[in-house]
Each structure stands twice: as structure tokens, then as C-alpha cells.
Amino acid sequence: MTSENQEKVKALLRDLQEQDADAGSERGISGEEEDDEPDCGEDERYWSSGQEPSLVPDSDPLEYAGSAPVEPHIPEFTVSPFAVQKLSRYGFNTERCQAALRICDGDVGASLEHLLTQCFSETFGERMKVSEAVGHISLDECVEQRQEEAFALKSICGEKFIERIQNRVWTIGLELEYLTSKFCKFKQRESTKNAQETSLETCRFYLKGNCKFGSKCKFKHEVPPNQIVGRAERSVDDSHLNANEDASFLYELEIRFSKNHKYPYQAPLVAFYSTNENLPLACRLHISEFLYGKALTFAETSEPVVYSLITLLEEESEIVKLLTNTHHKYSGPPVNFLPVLSGTRINNPACHKPVIPNNSFVSNQIPEVEKETEPEEEADEDEGPAPVRVENESYVNLKKKISKRYDWQAKSVHAENGKICKQFQIKQSSRQFQSTLQERQSLPAWEERETILKLLSKHQVVVISGMTGCGKTTQIPQFILDDSLNGPPENVANIICTQPRRISAISVAERVAKERAERVGLTVGYQIRLESVKSSATRLLYCTTGVLLRRLEGDTALQGVTHIIVDEVHERTEESDFLLLVLKDIVLQRPTLQVILMSATLNAELFSEYFNFCPVITIPGRTFPVDQFFLEDAIAVTRYVLQDGSPYMRSMKQISKEKLKARRNRTAFEEVEEDLRLSLHLRDQDSVKDSVPDQQLNFKQLLTRYK
Numbered sequence: 001m002t003s004e005n006q007e008k009v010k011a012l013l014r015d016l017q018e019q020d021a022d023a024g025s026e027r028g029i030s031g032e033e034e035d036d037e038p039d040c041g042e043d044e045r046y047w048s049s050g051q052e053p054s055l056v057p058d059s060d061p062l063e064y065a066g067s068a069p070v071e072p073h074i075p076e077f078t079v080s081p082f083a084v085q086k087l088s089r090y091g092f093n094t095e096r097c098q099a100a101l102r103i104c105d106g107d108v109g110a111s112l113e114h115l116l117t118q119c120f121s122e123t124f125g126e127r128m129k130v131s132e133a134v135g136h137i138s139l140d141e142c143v144e145q146r147q148e149e150a151f152a153l154k155s156i157c158g159e160k161f162i163e164r165i166q167n168r169v170w171t172i173g174l175e176l177e178y179l180t181s182k183f184c185k186f187k188q189r190e191s192t193k194n195a196q197e198t199s200l201e202t203c204r205f206y207l208k209g210n211c212k213f214g215s216k217c218k219f220k221h222e223v224p225p226n227q228i229v230g231r232a233e234r235s236v237d238d239s240h241l242n243a244n245e246d247a248s249f250l251y252e253l254e255i256r257f258s259k260n261h262k263y264p265y266q267a268p269l270v271a272f273y274s275t276n277e278n279l280p281l282a283c284r285l286h287i288s289e290f291l292y293g294k295a296l297t298f299a300e301t302s303e304p305v306v307y308s309l310i311t312l313l314e315e316e317s318e319i320v321k322l323l324t325n326t327h328h329k330y331s332g333p334p335v336n337f338l339p340v341l342s343g344t345r346i347n348n349p350a351c352h353k354p355v356i357p358n359n360s361f362v363s364n365q366i367p368e369v370e371k372e373t374e375p376e377e378e379a380d381e382d383e384g385p386a387p388v389r390v391e392n393e394s395y396v397n398l399k400k401k402i403s404k405r406y407d408w409q410a411k412s413v414h415a416e417n418g419k420i421c422k423q424f425q426i427k428q429s430s431r432q433f434q435s436t437l438q439e440r441q442s443l444p445a446w447e448e449r450e451t452i453l454k455l456l457s458k459h460q461v462v463v464i465s466g467m468t469g470c471g472k473t474t475q476i477p478q479f480i481l482d483d484s485l486n487g488p489p490e491n492v493a494n495i496i497c498t499q500p501r502r503i504s505a506i507s508v509a510e511r512v513a514k515e516r517a518e519r520v521g522l523t524v525g526y527q528i529r530l531e532s533v534k535s536s537a538t539r540l541l542y543c544t545t546g547v548l549l550r551r552l553e554g555d556t557a558l559q560g561v562t563h564i565i566v567d568e569v570h571e572r573t574e575e576s577d578f579l580l581l582v583l584k585d586i587v588l589q590r591p592t593l594q595v596i597l598m599s600a601t602l603n604a605e606l607f608s609e610y611f612n613f614c615p616v617i618t619i620p621g622r623t624f625p626v627d628q629f630f631l632e633d634a635i636a637v638t639r640y641v642l643q644d645g646s647p648y649m650r651s652m653k654q655i656s657k658e659k660l661k662a663r664r665n666r667t668a669f670e671e672v673e674e675d676l677r678l679s680l681h682l683r684d685q686d687s688v689k690d691s692v693p694d695q696q697l698n699f700k701q702l703l704t705r706y707k
């Protein structure tokens with residue numbers, strides 16, 4: 001945001017505050033204002049937490065928080081309604097938002113991170129812990145990679161991607177039409193209902209939020225209780241504040257990195273933010289949780305987290321499933337939540353900045369500032385009933401939850417497989433598919449299709465060798481996939497085919513997708529570092545060897561994968577050799593995993609030997625009839641004769657040597673024939689000088705003179 005715009009925003013906020021100060025006493029509720037999070041500045045310091053919201057954009061955040069008090073008296077801490085509303089748009093219950101804001105001293109960003117960490121740790125528990133290996137990665141390396149990714153995202157998403165705080169907060173605007181249409185019907189119904197129910201005495205402009213008459217208005221300035229219900233727990237209609245929201249995004253994906261965060265090796269905090277008031281709060285949190293779970297997996301498998309999350313959010317089928325559950329612990333009021341007494345604001349300067357754990361995993365989720373209040377609460381014990389602390393779920397429960405989650409995932413994969421099989425049956429009869437099929441059938445690999453499938457049904461590891469261009473890379477994975485798609489949905493293959501180079505992974509995926517008459521990213525996708533074009537429907541993934549190795553670090557058994565195809569093994573790169581070493585172990589652990597090694601004819605036996613003399617299939621290359629043409633013949637056809645003294649003439653010495661050599665092997669008849677042939681090309685040559693006697697002329701010259 002430019003400084004000019006900042007000034008405008010500040011002026012607008014001041015105006016709104018003044019209006020609310022006038023109207024506040026009449027309404028009996030605190031004026032609720034809303035503004036977008038500032039684009040720049042150190043975190044959300046624009047969100048003042050004082051009783052009277054005041055703008056302190058230029059002051060030190062610590063200063064405004066009270067470390068160097070401007071006023072000698074620190075007023076009683078009350079949370080800003082803006083901040084509460086902002087947080088509630090992520091799906092959190094207002095009471096929880098208020099409590100978090102008190103704990104974090106009114107800092108919206110820190111409160112959000114606190115709430116998210118608390119919420120996610122209940123579902124993901126141990127998975128949120130940073131592994132030792134990641135802990136040793138240098139921060140500079142992470143920051144560098146993050147900057148590279150930010151740059152890439154900027155070029156992919158354009159203005160939708162905003163780096164709100166450098167290396168700390170990224171937001172990506174989303175156009176999720178399916179969500180808007182799903183929840184706008186509800187909105188229309190509700191607004192019609194509300195219109196009917198609105199008493200005539202209630203000021204319509206007040207309900208819209210822009211009554212110019214304020215306290216002098218002759219209509220009632222009260223929100224009817226029936227209008228509050230079902231409006232995402234908001235105490236006042238603030239649609240007037242959303243006047244410009246049509247222009248901005250209704251949905252945002254927010255990515256937050258804590259200080260010293262090890263992204264891309266560690267999953268960032270992920271939040272789904274929406275200004276669509278009809279989208280239930282619980283759904284927002286379910287979406288955030290789902291995305292965070294995926295982020296954990298992507299970070300483990302070194303997939304580009306942010307890009308993959310954007311792709312996931314655009315997948316209607318994935319997200320719609322989450323909308324059925326309209327209950328979430330954190331979108332509801334806290335049960336036995338620790339009462340945060342007014343005046344428990346911590347005035348210790350050292351504690352003013354909320355301590356957000358670096359590891360994103362906190363066992364009991366009480367930040368240090370909150371822990372320090374414990375003695376105070378203990379002291380109060382005698383005076384009232386002791387608050388019951390909500391314990392986190394046991395590890396056993398957590399495990400049960402995770403296994404349920406896997407069951408759910410397995411079910412969704414099964415459902416997806418059914419869809420893919422059906423689509424494949426339909427697609428097979430399409431003209432485009434049929435025309436490419438003919439082309440594919442002309443490749444030598446096609447002739448070995450049955451043999452390959454038969455061998456794969458009997459052996460876990462197979463080596464396939466063939467000349468370049470015979471169709472190994474493009475056809476063999478398709479043979480396996482097509483064969484499985486013709487069977488039951490539970491047997492649909494999930495193939496990973498490694499490529500030694502990024503460019504080949506992309507181009508082969510694009511080619512195969514084209515052959516299957518679909519766009520890349522559906523059944524066929526690719527993944528390279530920082531770029532992934534795939535979806536939940538992807539069953540054939542071309543990736544670089546490095547990407548697979550990275551995945552193996554977190555997923556040693558390659559769960560869900562049925563076939564690993566290692567292409568161009570004969571190149572013997574360090575990565576592919578290492579992959580073979582790892583695969584040799586995995587095939588023992590996972591007898592259902594099939595490994596196919598593809599190589600040029602070179603060294604095929606060597607790989608077979610390495611995998612206990614597994615079978616080798618050799619695909620013959622294509623042969624074409626060859627005609628030989630020599631340069632001399634081509635020159636003769638053109639009838640071009642070199643001029644005497646041309647720099648392109650072969651030296652006489654060389655000619656005579658060659659001639660002598662050739663003549664030694666020729667018969668007299670051949671010599672005459674040769675001379676006659678050459679003489680035909682001398683037609684256009686200059687005539688032989690008359691002054692030269694016949695004795696000095698050779699046969700050709702004599703022919704020229706007397707022809």
C-alpha cells in the first residue's frame with residue numbers, strides 16, 4: 001500500500017471511530033468497524049488494543065503495547081472489535097478470539113497464529129514437530145528458497161499473491177465460484193426472510209450500516225434478534241463496510257511463517273479466510289485444517305506447498321466434502337475455557353510480544369505470557385471455583401483419529417478411482433483418443449504390450465530395454481494404467497515414473513496427457529522442484545528422480561503407490577543409482593509394489609543381475625530401408641564443374657596420388673569408361689589451346705580438340 005493510501009485508510013478509520021463514538025452510547029454496543037489488514041508495516045500493529053481504538057502506525061510496536069508507556073496510566077485492556085471480527089473470519093468463535101487477543105496483547109497476527117497452532121495441534125499432534133534433520137538446515141537456505149518461491153508465485157498468481165510481511169505472511173486471493181454459488185443461495189433466502197421479518201420501525205439504513213441521521217433518526221437503531229442468528233455470530237450488520245468487497249477476493253489463503261521457520265522443509269501455518277458471511281465458521285476451520293494436513297505431507301515430500309494448496313482449493317470435489325460438517329470445536333464457544341480476567345494484561349515489557357513457538361508445535365498450547373498468569377490464578381483459587389483446564393486428547397485418541405483419517409482418505413481414493421474408470425470407458429470411444437491410439441500402436445513398444453503386462457503380473461521387478469524412440473517412456477506406463485483402469489476401481493494403479501531431467505518430466509507428461517486426450521494435471525501429471533501439476537485424480541506422475549528421493553525421506557514405504565518406473569537407468573546418475581539401492585530394500589518390505597527399470601539396450605543385464613536376475617524384455621527398435629548417396633554422385637547430377645584454379649579443387653598432387661592408387665586396381669576397360677564419363681562433363685570447359693601439341697594432351701583434352 002502506498003503511503004498516500006495508508007493516509008487515506010487512517011483518515012477513514014478515524015472518521016469511523018468518531019461516528020461510532022457518537023452512536024455507541026445509543027446502540028449499547030461497541031461500534032464495529034472493519035478494514036483490510038494493512039499491506040505493509042510490522043505485522044498487525046495497526047490493530048490497537050486500547051479501550052478507545054487509536055491508530056499508532058508509526059510507533060514502535062513494543063512502545064504502543066506498553067513497554068515504554070506514553071501515558072503513565074495503562075488503561076484496562078479491552079480487545080478491539082475490529083480484531084475480533086478479523087479473527088472470526090478465519091472461523092474462530094468470538095470468545096476464543098477475544099481470549100487469544102488478550103493473551104497476545106491485541107496483536108491480530110500473533111493471536112491468529114496462537115489459535116491456529118492450538119487448533120491444529122489437537123488434530124495433528126506429533127506430526128507438527130520439526131524433525132531433527134530439518135532442525136539442522138540453515139535458516140539462510142530456507143529464506144533463500146522461500147524468496148524464490150515467492151517470486152515464482154508472484155509470476156504464477158499475479159496480483160492475487162501478496163507478500164504482506166516479508167518472509168512472514170503471504171496471502172493468495174482466490175476465486176472459488178463453487179463456494180460463492182453454494183452459499184449465496186442461502187444468503188438470498190435468508191435476506192428475503194429477514195426483509196419480511198424486519199419491523200417497519202427499525203431503520204433500514206442503520207441495518208445497512210450507513211444511517212446519516214445517527215441518534216436523530218426517527219426509526220429504531222436496534223438490530224432485531226432474529227437477524228443476528230445465523231449470521232456467523234456477528235453482533236452487528238457490517239455490510240456497509242463491505243461495500244468494496246466485490247472488487248476484492250471473498251476468499252484468501254493465508255500462509256504464515258513464524259520467526260526462524262524452516263519452510264520449505266517445515267509446513268507453514270495455513271489459514272483459510274473468507275468475507276463470505278454465509279460460509280459457516282466451522283467449514284472455514286475444516287478447510288484450514290484440511291489444508292494444513294496437506295501442507296504437512298507436501299513439506300515432507302518436498303512438493304511446493306503453497307502452489308499445491310491453491311490447486312487443492314480449486315478442486316471443488318475435495319472442498320465440498322468438508323462443507324458437510326458444520327461443527328468445529330474452535331468455531332464454538334470454549335467449554336470451561338479459562339476465564340481471562342479483565343486487567344490481566346501483562347505489563348511486563350519483556351512479555352509484550354507474544355511468544356509464538358518456533359516449532360509450530362506446542363504440547364499444551366499455552367504461550368509463555370499465559371503461563372506467567374498461572375500464579376495469579378492459583379492465588380484466586382480460594383475466592384471462587386477453580387477453572388477446569390481442558391486437557392489435550394490422549395495419544396491413543398489421536399492415533400485413532402489419524403487412522404480414521406486414513407480410512408476416510410482410502411474411501412475418497414476409492415470413490416475417485418471409480419470416477420476415473422468410468423471416464424476412461426467413455427473416453428476410449430472418443431475420436432481424439434482413437435486417432436492417437438493408432439499412432440501409439442505403430443510404436444515398437446506396442447507389440448510387446450501383452451508380454452510386458454504378463455511379466456509384470458508374475459514378477460515384482462522387471463527390466464525393459466529398447467532403442468531410443470521405441471516408446472518406453474510414453475507407452476509402458478500407459479499400458480499399466482490402462483490395464484488397471486479396465487479392472488475394478490480398487491485395483492487402479494498409482495504410478496510414479498522418474499525422469500533424470502526436469503524438462504523431460506514436463507514434456508513427457510504433456511505428451512502422454514495429449515495422447516490420452518486430456519489436459520496435464522488430471523490422470524497424468526508431473527512434479528519437479530517448485531512446480532507440480534497434478535490433482536487427486538493423478539494416477540500417472542512423471543517426476544524427477546530427486547523429487548521421489550525427497551518423498552522417500554518422509555514416506556519410506558511409498559504408501560499408495562503401486563508402480564515405480566525408473567527411466568533411463570543406463571545413464572547411471574548418482575540419483576538413479578541411489579534410488580535403485582533404496583528400491584531394492586523397499587521391494588522386500590512391500591511385496592505389492594512393482595518396480596520397472598527402463599534402459600537403453602546398454603547394461604540391461606547388469607540391472608537385472610542387481611535385482612536378483614529379474615526378467616529382461618527387449619523391445620526391438622524400428623528399422624527403415626536405407627539408400628546410400630555419395631557426394632560425387634550428387635555433384636555429377638548437378639553437372640557442376642569446378643573451374644581451373646578454384647580454391648575448392650583438390651590439389652593435383654593429391655589427385656595424381658589417388659589416381660595412381662585407383663588406376664593400379666583398375667582394368668583398361670574401366671579406365672576408358674571412366675575417362676569417357678568424365679569427358680562428358682568437359683563439354684562446357686574451355687577448348688584446348690591450339691598451341692599445345694597433341695603429344696602433350698591427355699585423352700580428355702584430345703577428345704575436346706577432335707570431338
Ligand SMILES: Nc1ncnc2c1ncn2[C@@H]1O[C@H](COP(=O)(O)OP(=O)(O)OP(=O)(O)O)[C@@H](O)[C@H]1O
Pocket residue numbers: 443466467468469470471472473474475507508511
Ligand atoms: N513430446 C513429444 N512430442 C511429439 N512426439 C513425441 C513426444 N515425445 C515422444 N514422442 C513420440 O513418441 C515416440 C516414443 O517416445 P518415447 O519417449 O516413449 O521413446 P523412448 O523409447 O522412451 O525413447 P528414449 O529412450 O529416448 O526416451 C517417439 O518416437 C516420438 O515419435
